[in-house]
Amino acid sequence: MSSLAGRVALVTGAARGQGRAHATLLAREGADVVALDVDGGTDLGTVPYDLATATDLAETARSVEAQDRRVLARTADVRSNEQLATVVTEALDVLGRIDVLVANAGVFSPGSVAGLDDRTFADVLGVDLLGVWRSMKAVVPHREERGSGSLVLVSSVNGHIGNAAAPHYAAAKHGVLGMMRGLHIDHGDDQPLGDRDRGSGFPEVLGDVVAAGAGTPPPPTSTRRTPRRPGSRRSGRGCPRTPRRAGARGCSVRCRRSRCQHHVPG
Secondary structure, eight states: TTTOOOOOEEESSOOOHHHHHHHHHHHTTEEEEEEEEEOOOOTTSSSSOOOOOOHHHHHHHHHTTTOOOOOEEEEEETTTEEEEHHHHHHHHHHHSSSEEEOOOOOOOOOOOOOOOOHHHHHHHHHHHHHHHHHHHHHHHHHHHHTOOOEEEOOOGGTSSOOOTHHHHHHHHHHHHHHHHHHHHHHHTTTTOOEEEEEGSEEEEEEEEEEETTTTTTOOOOOOOOOOOTTTTSOOOSSSEEEEEEOOSSSOEEEESSSTOSOOOBB
């Protein structure tokens, strides 16, 4: 039997890209899917690319149906509590339950700290952070009523390290992790806190609050190490390193770059 048979998952930002991939994977695992996204023209004028459309969302619906699962595809903006509440109410009426939220909707725009204006900063936070919060608010009452459910919040590598070219995006993704940790204290049901790489897949993290980030590196204090061949001067994180002398304290490798983001300078 599929691991998510009989369950219903709501995916925001589901019209294309990783949102469509999430919806398709959940359907393949047996879940019915509520697929939610915008329909093109919104007031997000600071985002430097075309947004998803109803045509994209219809393609996601076909991808879910190809897995022989039910799908409810609706256009809505995660910046609107009213639109989210409407979709959740309809999903409960039509599908009877919501077991999983994948808060995936997000936008990106570049800009330096000095070059960003208030509107650009607010647009990214409005979708990438406040949109995640509003999505959770829309489904948490149902989760509390049922006494179970999974909240999957999609963060990023920039939720762990900064991004000089997009500090507003990094701020939003750091915020998603902080919100996940706070929500776990309030709604985690004593389950282990989740903070996983997106590649781990959904079934093994259901039943808890989890933040997923593509290719997420460990925080600087992590004890994980990238394997290095004997005699090699380069490991998998893109910075040349040589071993620290035996018995030295601190990081186990010496980085030759003074601005390495992963380890203390050698």
